[in-house]
């Protein structure tokens with residue numbers, strides 16, 4: 001632990017000095033294959049030339065004006081995000097947590113407009129939505145919440161992937177105004193719900209007059225083989241949160257909404273000093289261009305199929321493997337035992353991966369990996385599991 005940093009992270013014993021594509025080099029010049037992309041952020045890989053160039057150019061022109069003036073790159077980004085999500089308007093912020101805060105504030109306004117004094121939100125067990133007080137209160141993890149009481153109120157928790165549990169409480173949940181859900185739970189260990197789950201939630205929300213919020217901070221932006229994971233089904237949320245890969249490493253996020261929900265925030269009700277500055281927004285526009293022009297959704301879908309099939313073939317019958325789950329390049333391998341030490345073992349084999357919930361190997365490789373890199377990840381991860 002460093003003397004002058006708060007002790008918030010259990011860090012690996014390595015520091016990276018530079019990166020290129022899916023490769024990272026540490027301070028001693030040792031090369032690693034990156035199978036986690038800085039937790040789903042560097043989807044275009046490290047030092048992508050178009051991203052580097054646009055950052056350099058915009059930094060030399062104008063980085064920041066605050067939202068005191070129009071910001072044309074913010075307007076362009078909002079238009080692009082509206083196009084790819086099919087929602088109407090965006091608020092641009094700096095982190096996933098802030099996008100969630102924005103979504104929750106919209107829900108409160110929507111509830112009050114409907115005459116509900118204490119608007120509530122149905123949230124899921126084992127969900128993760130961030131670390132601010134409201135976001136951790138929405139999160140379905142006692143570990144994330146413990147010690148930070150009093151929690152923000154108004155959250156009603158139900159099991160994930162269980163629409164009937166919501167139907168049961170719907171008739172007497174008078175204060176509920178919205179459902180907040182990750183279309184694929186990330187921190188929980190890449191939990192993919194049954195087909196039809198999102199549509200069932202949409203139906204309940206339509207019947208009850210509730211808002212449906214999809215948190216795609218981890219699953220969004222081509223990761224699962226679509227711009228957003230909800231696009232695998234014919235379902236549209238009312239509110240969407242997106243972040244992580246949006247500017248390939250520059251901090252940025254967005255909360256999008258459609259219809260009346262998109263009109264509730266008015267001047268003075270919400271804001272952010274840094275949010276939506278020209279540097280981050282122009283970079284995000286370039287990232288979206290690259291994702292589209294390089295067909296990264298299709299690539300994620302295809303490589304994901306190949307990797308999942310390879311994992312299932314080699315590890316499907318392994319006694320330590322409980323489940324192999326995923327969609328596109330969002331892959332989880334659940335083990336029957338604690339396996340945090342695999343992060344260090346992988347590092348020794350020049351592979352960077354993540355273990356979530358102590359038992360689930362989580363892979364979020366950059367979307368630009370090639371077939372040989374995908375094979376190397378599969379081979380090394382299988383070797384690690386077989387060595388357990």
Ligand SMILES: Cc1ncc(COP(=O)(O)O)c(C=O)c1O
Pocket residue numbers: 039095096097098100128129130131182186187215216217218219243244
């Ligand atoms: C689904 C989801 N929501 C919210 C967050 C919080 O985002 P941030 O860490 O950028 O605040 C995360 C981060 O991992 C996430 O995966």
